[in-house]
Amino acid sequence: MTIDDRELDRRLEALTREVDADExxxxxxxxxxxxxxxxxxxxxxxxxxxxxxxxASLALFDRETSDGPRFVQDNTEAMRSxxxxxxxxxxxxxxxxxxxxxxxNQVAIEQLEQALQGDPDxxxxxxxxxxxxxxxxxxxxxxxxxxxxxx
Amino acid sequence: MKAITTTLxxxxxxxxxxxxxxxxxxxxxxxxxxxxxxxSAVTGDFTVVGHDAxxxxxxxxxxxxxxxxxxxxxxxxxxxxxxxxxxxxxxxxNHRSSELTLYVPRASDLELETVxxxxxxxxxxxxxxxxxxxxxxxxxxxxDSAEIDIQTVSGDIQADAVAxxxxxxxxxxxxxxxxxxxxxxxxxxxxxxVDLEATEVSDFESETVxxxLKARLSPTPGxxxxxxxxxxxxxxxxxxxxxxxxxxxxxxxxxESDFGEVEExxxxxxxxxxxxxxxxxxxxxxxxxxxxxxxxxxx
Numbered sequence: 425m426t427i428d429d430r431e432l433d434r435r436l437e438a439l440t441r442e443v444d445a446d447e448x449x450x451x452x453x454x455x456x457x458x459x460x461x462x463x464x465x466x467x468x469x470x471x472x473x474x475x476x477x478x479x480a481s482l483a484l485f486d487r488e489t490s491d492g493p494r495f496v497q498d499n500t501e502a503m504r505s506x507x508x509x510x511x512x513x514x515x516x517x518x519x520x521x522x523x524x525x526x527x528x529n530q531v532a533i534e535q536l537e538q539a540l541q542g543d544p545d546x547x548x549x550x551x552x553x554x555x556x557x558x559x560x561x562x563x564x565x566x567x568x569x570x571x572x573x574x575x
Numbered sequence: 576m577k578a579i580t581t582t583l584x585x586x587x588x589x590x591x592x593x594x595x596x597x598x599x600x601x602x603x604x605x606x607x608x609x610x611x612x613x614x615s616a617v618t619g620d621f622t623v624v625g626h627d628a629x630x631x632x633x634x635x636x637x638x639x640x641x642x643x644x645x646x647x648x649x650x651x652x653x654x655x656x657x658x659x660x661x662x663x664x665x666x667x668x669n670h671r672s673s674e675l676t677l678y679v680p681r682a683s684d685l686e687l688e689t690v691x692x693x694x695x696x697x698x699x700x701x702x703x704x705x706x707x708x709x710x711x712x713x714x715x716x717x718x719d720s721a722e723i724d725i726q727t728v729s730g731d732i733q734a735d736a737v738a739x740x741x742x743x744x745x746x747x748x749x750x751x752x753x754x755x756x757x758x759x760x761x762x763x764x765x766x767x768x769v770d771l772e773a774t775e776v777s778d779f780e781s782e783t784v785x786x787x788l789k790a791r792l793s794p795t796p797g798x799x800x801x802x803x804x805x806x807x808x809x810x811x812x813x814x815x816x817x818x819x820x821x822x823x824x825x826x827x828x829x830x831e832s833d834f835g836e837v838e839e840x841x842x843x844x845x846x847x848x849x850x851x852x853x854x855x856x857x858x859x860x861x862x863x864x865x866x867x868x869x870x871x872x873x874x
Contacts, residue, residue: 513617513659513690514617514690514709517690517691517709517710517728518709518710518728518729520729521710521728521729521747521748522728522747524748524766525747525748525765525766525784528765528766528784528785529765529784532784532785532805532806532864535805535864535865536864539826539827539864546826548824548826548862548864549826549864551862552803552805552826552862552864555782555803556784556805559765559782559784563747563765566728566747
């Protein structure tokens, strides 16, 4: 049995949302809020993650999670025909390691889901689970679009 | 826009011709001291070196897997590309891959990409350096750029004296060995192992899944250090005078620390550590699912 996104959202929603920050934290918070040059990269990453999440959601809607690596491969194959030569070379080179990473991360997700069955509101587990799912989306995105922008 | 295209034989022609053929090249173009230069290639051995001249020099040998060498742009913005031969290029014992050295103005804004080629990059101090590979290994040394972004999938990253105000290192399964980093540092790996040594660290974030991380950090006062791992171990050596503020937690792993008292979970596995540092203390947040977590005071 796995925890679907709605259930994960419900549990995250139920967590305490407000807490008084320790005074010692404020200098760090202020530093983090300062504008930096990272925004373009963050925006691009957010767009990529959104795209990845969208693909992952479509896949998870129809498939068992254990079919995930196959999903990566299927989509990779589907786009191959339209790709330029170096794009295909790059993606082929990346496919093996990325699929292995996807599988490793999938194992992590299953371990977290299993742990959550016994400790359903554990914030550490919920945080790890949400991060692991975002990581899956990033790995899918990297599998579809490895470094090749100008190649 | 100037453009030059050197057309090489195709793989099929090469095969028909019998003996291996590869072209020696030496291309020189004017380049502004802070020019943006993009270089991309599929495979080969590449060296990129900063120099003091206002020009770039590309010299060495083009492999017979290269269809075209494309150089286009102007002195402020150059694009150098080794376009690969179309189709499934078959490597045989007689084929030779590219071996090129690219000299660029030291303060160039650089973007370097390769698929399976190894790349060595050194002596640069431009505003930004971005290096990406899929399976190629990356070696970087003597880099002092404001923004540094190094990414591989399965290739290893070796960085010596690579310091930026903001440095991102990311791999999937490749190992990362980083020395002499500083400033804001972000490290991500899935199964790759991370070995990091950094000084004047103002902000550090790491995320791994099964890869182990060992970090020896000299943080600035008030620095924020955030580490997360699923099953990989985290080993943090901190060079600090004052006691840091620590929030560390593991679901089923173990915690060892030179600071504070580790609290074991009342029932079941897991442990946590809370240490309240003083005002301006370094802040450490570390979390694992099952990986062990060690926090030591550096000698």
